[in-house]
Amino acid sequence: DTEVTQTPKHLVMGMTNKKSLKCEQHMGHRAMYWYKQKAKKPPELMFVYSYEKLSINESVPSRFSPECPNSSLLNLHLHALQPEDSALYLCASSQLGGRQPQHFGDGTRLSIL
């Protein structure tokens, strides 16, 4: 059982759609992360939130818009995505500070038609 819950598990959307991915954790972690994983590749960091504020954006295109409404929730808003954005999107959380393990959800598998 994962303590980081992501919904939906699967999402198929057209290039003109707007959708959102959701992530929730109840471990009291104040750092939350979005990663993207393409097939047969390692996860790649997209965004980092600390204390509900965006602290790192790894040069992600603006068609991906993160939001952290409170300390337990993290959203990723999607708009006008491209077929190459099809991937597994993983959310993670951790305690603040360095040398803390990140705990991952099971991801949302996104397909762009």
Place this chain on the structure above:
Amino acid sequence: DQQVKQNSPSLSVQEGRISILNCDYTNSMFDYFLWYKKYPAEGPTFLISISSIKDKNEDGRFTVFLNKSAKHLSLHIVPSQPGDSAVYFCAASVRTGTASKLTFGTGTRLQVTL
């Protein structure tokens, strides 16, 4: 430029024997290293970690060794069990403000055979 490398894409080990997974890194700023296990259709599961100030950390059947001078770490699993069959990612961490950035290796698929 791949800062964290796992040069063996796959490894097959007999049940009961030792599995050794290797990982190399290039960035001296990494100060914390982790191993994750991943089953298909699931997210990475944290296994074990080691701080850069240590050279060994043990947790049950899992031991991680760090050789800072060689920029090399390894994960030993002993004895290996069929349920250990999965993809293993090493990851290296650097602190950024109040959080941290993980850089993952490309993964090693471990198959434990009966």
